[in-house]
Amino acid sequence: MCPLRERVSFPRRSATETEDFKDVLEKLENKIEHLVNALSTAQQFGGQPSPTSQNDHAGGHRSSQVLSTLCADIPNDASPSGSPPTSANPCSALTQQPSDMSASQIASPTDQGDYQSLGVTMSEADILLDRFRRLMAPGMPFIVLAPEITAQQLYNQKPVLLHAIVTVTYFHDLPRQQGMVKQLMRDISERVLMNSEKNIGILQGILVFVAWYHPHVFWGQQTTNLLHLSIALTIDMGIDRLPGSCHTDFKHAATKAVHGPNLVARAPTLEEHRALAGVFYLTSMLASSFKKIDALSYTKYMEDCLNSLVQAREHESDLLLVQIVRLQHLAEDTHTTEAPSAPMQMYIKAFEADLSKLKQNDPCKEDSTLLKLQYLSAEILVWELSLIDLQENKTKPLRSHLEDLYRCVEAIKSFIEVYFTIPIDAYLTIPFAVFGQFAHAFIVLTKLASLEMDGWDFRSLSVNFPQIIDEATNRFDRATKSSPDGLQVENESFAKWAHRLRWMKQVYEAKFLQENGFVAQERQNAVKILFDRPEGYDEATIAGAQQPTPPDDVLSGDFFSNFDETFWNSFAGDMDLGFPDGLLP
Incomplete structure (x- = not known):
């Protein structure tokens, strides 16, 4: 406890005044103690400062000077009780030097x-x-x-x-x-x-x-x-509907019977509109990319919420939100089109028209990679309908789907081109939706590359499928060694993604390249050069004697027969990241 109380002589006051003054003094003492702890903690961790304004920087420096006498007796290795263990490398610590801490950071009470x-x-x-x-x-x-x-x-x-x-x-x-x-x-x-x-x-x-x-x-x-x-x-x-539009619980019914209806209904907030849109977007993204969940229903009220965000324009990011949600709504409609009563081509043309309308009326002028990928992801889903129709109706001639399949491939190529512009250092900070959309594009491209139908020639589309896998694998490997925000990263998870992609390339080559006339020795040499015998590499596999062994799990049945489910379960669900025993809840 700081010895200020011994140095202060209290004037004669009433008992109430004295107690109030003591409370103020005790709060001041607690703040001083917190300052000492905060400064000593920052000295212990070191690290790089986060950007602050010039005023904050100067203010923090002055605070350090004023408090230097108070902290003179505090050793450099002092830390508050309960502080977490520091990283072995001080460069990876997430703390600042005392002189770079803003006043708000120093004054925040921590218990x-x-x-x-x-x-x-x-x-x-x-x-x-x-x-x-x-x-x-x-x-x-x-x-x-x-x-x-x-x-x-x-x-x-x-x-x-x-x-x-x-x-x-x-x-x-x-x-x-x-x-x-x-x-x-x-x-x-x-x-x-x-x-x-x-x-x-x-x-x-x-x-x-x-x-x-x-x-x-x-x-x-x-x-x-x-x-x-x-x-x-x-x-x-109740944020999924207009307030007061659906009250069926007994408590509300009893209150209404006794006191009558509420005179003033609660007004919905823009914050609630954003959260509602976020729930729809994430559930729909997971549904359209991996077929893993049913999305929250898109209702007229949700569209009204989006219109309110556009009209209010409280933040520029609201316009981006509105457009990616509307595009995801279109994507949701395409992937839920099952057993259509009209010919599939009619649905495709209708969705294409809706997509063109969204582009024309786009309120978001921001050059956002997230928005570009959302447009292309929706486009892939539209043209994928033709592929689905072709797979489910084997009697239909291939030539009736060729134009749509070609446009699907072009949309995938455009998506991958944009995806490969994402900086490696951003891989640990971009949202999962980006990887989800990439995974879906990869799934559709694999379906097209592995399509077995008379007259189908995937190689004529100028798509180097193995090269795309190589580039994606290389980027995942580099992400493991990245340094976002100048940090030293201890995170090997993307290396596991890269390993899984290497295995998938082996599966593809073993199944399809041999059938297309590639001799085993050429394929063996190519894989040896590209991967330098990666983990999971199997000489017998490349020679065509057996199928490759998955890195972490064994798949039953034909890997490509139900690729949406097989890919996701094998690529993600069974991946072992080495969590300590008992850590997962």
């Missing part, structure tokens, strides 16, 4: 409960929040954070949202992030399932968590559970 629930100190949380704003928020327009809000303020208002943000931004240290993920899952489960909490902050936290639900975060196959939970929250909170 042991905050650290235990988040897995990081509030000083670290401020830096992670800044990282989220700069590197990840552009891919998450469904949540808007005030630029001035601090980690402590966000924790006070929406603790689950902050918890999700610090978890997904700790991608540089996978071992520690795994523990943070488990704690977040426990936090969400206890709040929603045990304590029946329902608020916008929990819903937003789930959206952030799922939006960056890459294998480098967590792979316990909880995605569908979390998304179903988000759907339940939107329904229970």
Whole structure:
């Protein structure tokens, strides 16, 4: 305890005044103690400062000078009780030098409960929040954070949202992030399932968590559970419909019978509109890319919410949100077109017209890679309908589908071209939707490359399928060695993605290239040069004696017969990231 109380002589005051003054003094003492702890923690961690304004920098420096005498007796290795263990390499720590900390970071009160629930100190949380704003928020327009809000303020208002943000931004240290993920899952489960909490902050936290639900975060196959939970929250909170339009519970009916209807209905907020759109987008993306979940229904009220966001134009990101959701709605309609009563060509032409209309009326002028990929993903889904129709109706002539198949291939080539422009250092920060869309494009291209039908010549389309796999594999390998935000990364998950793609190339070559006249020796030499005998490489496989052995699991049946389900289950669901025993909830 700081010895200020011994140096202060209290004037004669009433008992109430004295107690009030003591309370103020005690708060001041607590702040001074927090300053000492914050500065000593920052000295311990070191690391690179996050961008701040010149005023914040100067203010932090002056604060350091003023407090130097208070901190003179504090050793450099002092740290607050309960501080997490530091990384072996100080370059990977997420803290700042004391002189670079903003005043809001220094003054934020931190208690042991905050650290235990988040897995990081509030000083670290401020830096992670800044990282989220700069590197990840552009891919998450469904949540808007005030630029001035601090980690402590966000924790006070929406603790689950902050918890999700610090978890997904700790991608540089996978071992520690795994523990943070488990704690977040426990936090969400206890709040929603045990304590029946329902608020916008929990819903937003789930959206952030799922939006960056890459294998480098967590792979316990909880995605569908979390998304179903988000759907339940939107329904229970009533943000999926106009307030007051659906009240059937007994409590409301009894209240209405006694007191009459409410005179003023609760006005929906733009924040709720964004969250509702986010739930639809993520559930629909997973449905259209992997057929793994039924999306939240797209209703007239949801369209009204999008129109409200366009009219209000509260944030520029709202226009991006509106367009990617409308494009995903089109994608949702295409992949749910089953057993059509009209010829498939009529559906294709109708969807093509809808896509052209969306392009013409696009309110978003931002040159966004996310939006480009969304357009091309929707286009692939439209032209894929012809491929599906051809596979399901073997009696139809191939020539009646050739134009659509060609346009599907061209859309895939355009998608892959844009996808390959994404910087390697951004792989750990881009949302999972991008990888989901790439996986779907890859699935469709593989179906086209492996299509067995008289007259079909995939090679005439000038698509080097093995080369595309090589490039994707190379980029995943490089992502493992990337340094986003200048961090030293300890995360090998993308290397596992690369390994799986190498195996898939072996499957493709063993099944199709030999049938197309490639001799075994040529194929063996090509694979040896490209992969330098990667893990899982099998001489007998390349020689055509047997099918390749999957890296981590054994698939039953023909790999290409039901490729959507087989690809996703083998590529992702059974992937072992080496989680410690008992870590997955």
